[in-house]
Amino acid sequence: MSLDDANTSPEVMLQFYRMLYPFNSIFNWLNHEHVPTKLFTHREFSFTLQGDIYLRYHSFNTAEDLKKQVLALNPTRFEIGPVYSAKPRDKKTVRPAAFSPRKRELVFDIDMTDYDGVRTCCSAAELCSRCWGFIAAAVKVLHAALVDQFGFRHLLWVYSGRRGIHLWISDPEAMDLTDDQRRAIVNALTVVEGGKEMVRKVNVRTANRGLPPSLWGALAVLRTVFGPLVLDDQNCFGSQEGWETLLQLIPDHPSLSTLRSEWTKYPTRPSAQKWEELKAQINKTKGSDHTRLWGALEDVILQYTYPRLDAEVSKHRNHLLKAPFCVHPKTGRVCVPVDPSNIDLFDPRGVPTVAQLLRELDIAGEGADWEKTSLKPYVEMLDRHTMGLMEEARRTKRATAGGYNGKTEKSHQS
Amino acid sequence: MFKGSERNSFGTKQTKAQTNFGSPYPFRLNFYDKPPLYEVTLEEFETSAIDRLRILAEIESSFARNRTWDELRHVTQMQCNKYLPLSSNTATTMDIETQRRSDHLGHFVLRLAFCRSEELRRRFVMAETTLFKVRYESDDTKERKEFLDAQEFDWKKVEESEKQQFSEELKALEVKQVGSSEQPPSSGEYVKVHWTRVPDLVAKRRVFLRGGFAYVPNRELSSFVFHDFESKLEKALEFTAKILPRMDEDTRLVPILNNLSQGFLAGVPSEWSDPSAFGEEIRAEMIDDLAKKHFPMCMRNLHECLVRDHHLKHFGRLQYGLFLKVLGLSIEEAVIFWRKSFSNITDDKFNKEYKYNIRHSYGLEGKRANYPAKTCQQILVTDKPGVGDCHGCPYRHFSPENLQTSLLATYSSQGLTTTDLHEIMRTVKEGHFHVACTRVFEMTHASQGVKKGEGIGGGESVTHPNQYAARSIELEKSQREDAMAVE
Numbered sequence: 001m002s003l004d005d006a007n008t009s010p011e012v013m014l015q016f017y018r019m020l021y022p023f024n025s026i027f028n029w030l031n032h033e034h035v036p037t038k039l040f041t042h043r044e045f046s047f048t049l050q051g052d053i054y055l056r057y058h059s060f061n062t063a064e065d066l067k068k069q070v071l072a073l074n075p076t077r078f079e080i081g082p083v084y085s086a087k088p089r090d091k092k093t094v095r096p097a098a099f100s101p102r103k104r105e106l107v108f109d110i111d112m113t114d115y116d117g118v119r120t121c122c123s124a125a126e127l128c129s130r131c132w133g134f135i136a137a138a139v140k141v142l143h144a145a146l147v148d149q150f151g152f153r154h155l156l157w158v159y160s161g162r163r164g165i166h167l168w169i170s171d172p173e174a175m176d177l178t179d180d181q182r183r184a185i186v187n188a189l190t191v192v193e194g195g196k197e198m199v200r201k202v203n204v205r206t207a208n209r210g211l212p213p214s215l216w217g218a219l220a221v222l223r224t225v226f227g228p229l230v231l232d233d234q235n236c237f238g239s240q241e242g243w244e245t246l247l248q249l250i251p252d253h254p255s256l257s258t259l260r261s262e263w264t265k266y267p268t269r270p271s272a273q274k275w276e277e278l279k280a281q282i283n284k285t286k287g288s289d290h291t292r293l294w295g296a297l298e299d300v301i302l303q304y305t306y307p308r309l310d311a312e313v314s315k316h317r318n319h320l321l322k323a324p325f326c327v328h329p330k331t332g333r334v335c336v337p338v339d340p341s342n343i344d345l346f347d348p349r350g351v352p353t354v355a356q357l358l359r360e361l362d363i364a365g366e367g368a369d370w371e372k373t374s375l376k377p378y379v380e381m382l383d384r385h386t387m388g389l390m391e392e393a394r395r396t397k398r399a400t401a402g403g404y405n406g407k408t409e410k411s412h413q414s
Numbered sequence: 415m416f417k418g419s420e421r422n423s424f425g426t427k428q429t430k431a432q433t434n435f436g437s438p439y440p441f442r443l444n445f446y447d448k449p450p451l452y453e454v455t456l457e458e459f460e461t462s463a464i465d466r467l468r469i470l471a472e473i474e475s476s477f478a479r480n481r482t483w484d485e486l487r488h489v490t491q492m493q494c495n496k497y498l499p500l501s502s503n504t505a506t507t508m509d510i511e512t513q514r515r516s517d518h519l520g521h522f523v524l525r526l527a528f529c530r531s532e533e534l535r536r537r538f539v540m541a542e543t544t545l546f547k548v549r550y551e552s553d554d555t556k557e558r559k560e561f562l563d564a565q566e567f568d569w570k571k572v573e574e575s576e577k578q579q580f581s582e583e584l585k586a587l588e589v590k591q592v593g594s595s596e597q598p599p600s601s602g603e604y605v606k607v608h609w610t611r612v613p614d615l616v617a618k619r620r621v622f623l624r625g626g627f628a629y630v631p632n633r634e635l636s637s638f639v640f641h642d643f644e645s646k647l648e649k650a651l652e653f654t655a656k657i658l659p660r661m662d663e664d665t666r667l668v669p670i671l672n673n674l675s676q677g678f679l680a681g682v683p684s685e686w687s688d689p690s691a692f693g694e695e696i697r698a699e700m701i702d703d704l705a706k707k708h709f710p711m712c713m714r715n716l717h718e719c720l721v722r723d724h725h726l727k728h729f730g731r732l733q734y735g736l737f738l739k740v741l742g743l744s745i746e747e748a749v750i751f752w753r754k755s756f757s758n759i760t761d762d763k764f765n766k767e768y769k770y771n772i773r774h775s776y777g778l779e780g781k782r783a784n785y786p787a788k789t790c791q792q793i794l795v796t797d798k799p800g801v802g803d804c805h806g807c808p809y810r811h812f813s814p815e816n817l818q819t820s821l822l823a824t825y826s827s828q829g830l831t832t833t834d835l836h837e838i839m840r841t842v843k844e845g846h847f848h849v850a851c852t853r854v855f856e857m858t859h860a861s862q863g864v865k866k867g868e869g870i871g872g873g874e875s876v877t878h879p880n881q882y883a884a885r886s887i888e889l890e891k892s893q894r895e896d897a898m899a900v901e
Binding site: 113114198206214215 | 532582583584586587609610613614616617618619620622623624625626627766798799800801802811812813815816
């Protein structure tokens, strides 16, 4: 068997599921306790088989059942959906009205393709370590907002295997959010919007041109990211097209007209220098002009670095999202959890591939599992995350003697 | 104090005292948390419901017609005065109690009629919440305060120390909001509620958030009240739906209720769905020509994006695909059209990823629903275009420069000139996107005798892309017939 790194042939995948995939860790994480609850048994799993055949509405009673089915189907990947009011595999036998999504982790998906307008290093499906800077900035901003503002505690970041990152929030309050509430969070966190034809994509200011307080923290973080990432590394305003866009984003003002002719004459000036020149010009203005132009500068920072969410994923409870530890079929890389506090050090190219893991397993010898491979720290990261969740579930259970998942389900709204 | 059990369901608890005002209806506003527990005649049962229905139907049609909030409020108040007047406590000459009793009864009868399907429930909740908002805004400030005080909301006042701690952030919230009508001046008071109770304020970033709690300025509390009204009503309706089957034997009420729910459906202007309006069948290869002659700007843009990129993203396919369906493109022709347009992809990929969706939109897959084409209202407010998207309303979602360029590029061959742009851009700036679109229609159809102000016939403005295209095709046809008659 040839084992080049991007190999994801059916034989390799089967071996991976049999020997390496941490089914128990995934079960605990979804279930919030050791005994199977509705959180697991009523959960939808969907499978993508070889040849893009898509199977929906599977559900399982235990981690063992799930493993058996995965080994039988040997999918290229599988996805996790919501907890329904009945077991998804019984969907055809219950009344349609009695089958609706009830609970679901609050999930977010950030994909590098949404940054195509601003990144200059790659496009479409490519991802290099330089683009990762955008993802790292997005993770910092989102993580802080969700923890500080919305009060969530159980956030799991997962590398999507190629060019993006997923976030799963498992707090009981997050699981219970309605679609409307999810939409509200997404809207509050969406700052960059507008299609191809809209040059100015950030419009968040209040009537007196102030930035809403919910974005202050984000701007503070992004200010520090903007210089190294957008100016130095990506050199976004280096090309004619790049600096033309920059000037279009700043409202017309007489003191800026010199910049256009200046930059046309010396088009090769680096972005950082152009940015400084623009700042210097704006600092010469006074009063309300200064506030307005300075605000526009801040908006530029947001437009180039603020997280760009794939909103549809988060808005509806019944959206499916690829399970952690699946293998990306194109790159062969495992979708591993990522530590947000060390996001700058994370290198997507350092993530183990399935072929590499199987080689490590061969070296470790007979009977080895993920503990003997470089998957170990990642599985342990998930287990640590799950411990916090289980601790909270236990506490809630003790407080409401009725049981965490049974009686309290309905009255949790307020 | 907040009693958890009392909030969740209506109908089972009657613990709350009847209020100390002596009257069962101390306030003009009503949260409808107590069902009417008295005898009514069948006639009263029906008339109170029909009167209310008239108002709700008007509210629904206001949404369908893109009325502004002020127009909607005005129209609703007119309807209310006509069918269901409600006077404030100060009105001594009116029989306040009869008015309020009829309001109360009508609401609960309609709950019975509209709890039965998801669709009816959703529409009823929307119309009722709007009615509540209209009344809330027009209520006497003092009486409104008394009404709010009498309700038991679970909010906490923000302490002085916390106000100090977050003074900067809270100050930043104190700005006049664009487009907000009458609001009492800021009192510097805030309440703290869990953010899930004020999702719309969170979405608009009009509250300060900390650790899951939203700090809501007092003047924004109405949003909390409306949301509370809405979510209580939703829950109550679901509850009613569950116990409704017990009423099935009742041969007096069920026919009335059936009539009412049908009336709600029929009272609203029908969707634009008349595929056979143009006589001859539309084939895939005719679309390019039709687009250039008859499509509104939004569809022209989608068509050109499709021709240019050989692809459209999901919402673009949805908006354009349903439009073509209603225009009269059959499913066979639709598959041909999309297959030809997506020339960069393999047959295999097309069949797997796109064909299903096309058939789905024609009601041939999945839940087999006949989806109507999107109205201007839906295009304007739902699924805003994201990065790389081409759908939406160009008048709204293009930047002014791009809109001007595109308008000229698209319509100059049909008689649109640079001098017309000024007027169009002015209406766009004021936010009257459908007016801008209607003006473009008038200008580009001037050669067919359409005059300014005539709109798409009889002064009507464009509220649906299919209406635009249908009228344009109709004009061309009648001109052709005239020409033939002359020969």
